[in-house]
Amino acid sequence: MKLVESTRIKEKAYIEKLNNGLTVIIIPKENTQKKYVIWGTHFGSIDNRFIMPKTNEEVFVPDGVAHFLEHKMFEQENGRNSLDVLMSLGVDANAYTTNNHTAYLFETTNNFYEALDELMDYVQNPYFTDENVEKEKGIIAQEIGMYDDDPGWQLYMNALDCMYKENAIKIDIAGTVESINKIDKDVLYKCYNTFYNPSNMTLVVCGDFKPEEIMQEIKNRIVEKEKQGEIERIYPKDEKGINKKYKETSMPVSKPIFLIGFKDENTNKDKVKKHIAIEILMNMLVGKSSPLYQKMYDEGLLLAPLDMDYEFTNNYAHVMLTGQSKEPKKVQEELLKQIQNLKQNMDNKYFERIKKKVYGDYVVEYNNVADIARMFLSDYFKGINSFDYIEQYNTVTEEYTTEILNEIFDEKNMVMSVVNIK
Amino acid sequence: MINETIELKEGIKFHKIQTNKFKTNLLAIFLTMPLTKENVTKNALLAAVLRRGTKNMQTQEIISQNLEEMYGAGFDCGIEKNGDNQTIKLYLETINDEFLPEKEELLKKSFQIIFEIAFNPLIENGKFKTEYVQGEKENLKQIIEGKIDNKGSYAMERCIEEMYKNKAYGLYKYGYIEALDKITEEELYNHYKEVIKTCKIDIYASGMLPQNILEMVKENESIQKLQERKVQINEEPKQLIEQEKIIEEKMEVTQGKLVLGLDVDSNIENISYITMCYNTILGGGANSKMFQNVREKASLAYTVGSNYLKRKQNIIIRAGIEIQNYEKALEIIKQQLDDMKNGKFTQEDLNNAKNLIIATIENIPEEQDTQISYYFGQELANTNISTEEYKEKIQKVSKEQIVEVANSVKMNTIYFLRN
Structure with a gap:
């Protein structure tokens, strides 16, 4: 484990890249009861065109896939929902998608390892069916509708349109009703298998932990996957100047x-x-x-x-x-x-x-x-x-x-x- | 964590919370007085005027500069309703001296600044500065008018107003425009003098505090000038209504807001801990009866849940529903209340609820402002229960006790905001 620290504010972080490529960052905080874990993949709304490392196949995906995947990750076989499981442990759990990453997290003072079991289990075991993917489209369409009504979001999207002619940041995080309708289970698995490979992911824990111990606990919960190389992402070329004032x-x-x-x-x-x-x-x-x-x-x-x-x-x-x-x-x-x-x-x-x-x-x-x-x-x-x-x-x-x-x-x-x- | 309370003078207390969890020290001053129709608006305006300028820092700009100089100290000032009392709250957060790039005495300076804002305002010709009072009246007016912007909280506010008609707890914490228009600079200053002379004063300090902290407070000139006072926490007796009220209000809304106000009418020992569990099973989170039945199974609501108002022994149920689903939603909600009465919930429901409440209790010492609020709540209730005891009390709550409380719950007001 590599140690980085800030002597001025008296904090330390331990960083290790595991054999399977996963980066783990541990930030011990001695005097706190609260523990926080966040597991992120370097996959956000801007990643809509890429080359899959295993097959060298170039893939275009509909806008909003990263966010769609986030929604579907909680759902497990037999109607089990990991979010409900975490809630009943008294754990505050959530997930979010940004332009460049997607993250799954929880915060707790109790039942940390039970909750870690659930988190690491659902993130490593997707369960997509034609039926559950179809069902989600209605829910996400509602969410898109909510953004359409949100003045702050429209303000932001219009500002991006002023600054960029053609930059992936202009893609709406949730996509559009039209684009999400093109999403099916195969697209989700393709993205999952590419971007949810440990080598594209980082897990951060913060709380009162002994670094070696928590590291071992994380390793114990990892499902072995074949390590993959760098994902080549294709973005529109950089452009000079603004689009409109x-x-x-x-x-x-x-x-x-x-x-x-x-x-x-x-x-x-x-x-x-x-x-x-x-x-x-x-x-x-x-x-x-x-x-x-x-x-x-x-x-x-x-x-x-x-x-x-x-x-x-x-x-x-x-x-x-x-x-x-x-x-x-x-x-x-x-x-x-x-x-x-x-x-x-x-x-x-x-x-x-x-x-x-x-x-x-x-x-x-x-x-x-x-x-x-x-x-x-x-x-x-x-x-x-x-x-x-x-x-x-x-x-x-x-x-x-x-x-x-x-x-x-x-x-x-x-x-x-x-x-x-x- | 060590908590210690020192009475500086009668009616004025200093509370010390020694904790090493944070990089910051948080100071707070709470000025508490009875909530009355006559003073509610004045107090809200007062909180706004105080932050505009002091004798030694005459403008907001100078206050801001001083705060920036102190590594961006965070200052906040607001108003809150605590049962039948109103509290003006001032907060100042600064970095602990240990984490500064250079040695400075930030904590001492923080006390000076927050005391200065609370107790040494800018006075011109025996009154508050006209420009500041007029400006803040304008801002407060916008806040009061803006009450209707958030339909959810407006509906809840209205339901409570109806439940406590002509009573202190039914007042809006920011006051009323009719009253606001009439307040003059002079009147406000006279009111301020009266407040400072009579209100309950609680001073909190949380963080890695030095040995001499009590001296810092005691030696402050503003504190020395304060006189002792007899204080009492205002508490109006609870009156139960004979028949439930049904109120409908129309406004241009797409989604209807249904709010149910209920009275908990029981004197069972440890009532608040039992009711807390009752409320969590009923409408506390995604596992609750409300969420599962109104939202997940019947798909009637986008948002649904319930709150427990401990100080007034009320449960407030809220749901955002399609307007035409009013009857159906009401029926399902009433069914859940009946199920609670009949003990139709499992031991697992109770355990989940306890887990959720305990997680909230364990979070108290993890946030400085939450911790201060917790102790202030104890101060007002005149109790002294540690978070450990609090957890034990929750753990001991039984299903039978919850059923007993459930059977004492009575509908007070049904409020519906519709188009």
């Missing part, structure tokens, strides 16, 4: 909501360091003590600071600032003004203050076993060791941050999506 729609909202995005085209450059700089910049531009927020609050144009997010993988990266205002255009104009101000004068005191705030945000993540495990899993699929955010924090200088400001917060990379009042 602006997109709007109307829905029942009490006040317009808006998303201002900045596309980042250098997706592979020092990811962690850049991410820290972007966190600092977003806080300086639109955070709680920012000149923009104070001004907009006083004018009644914003009631709360904007939500900020930097979303990235190897295939896409963008800053997203989301908020609600009766005049989104005015907020955007003010933002551009503030970006110019900051480019001309990176106020040193302000920078240092926000840098401290961002450090605090990172440390708070380590309060809770669920946050820790989820963070390690999603960072791992991005090729990142989560502790690096704490360890590299001091290398982010004012000069470096200014460089990132000039590179990313540029009007030519900027898009805006608005949902108006219907």
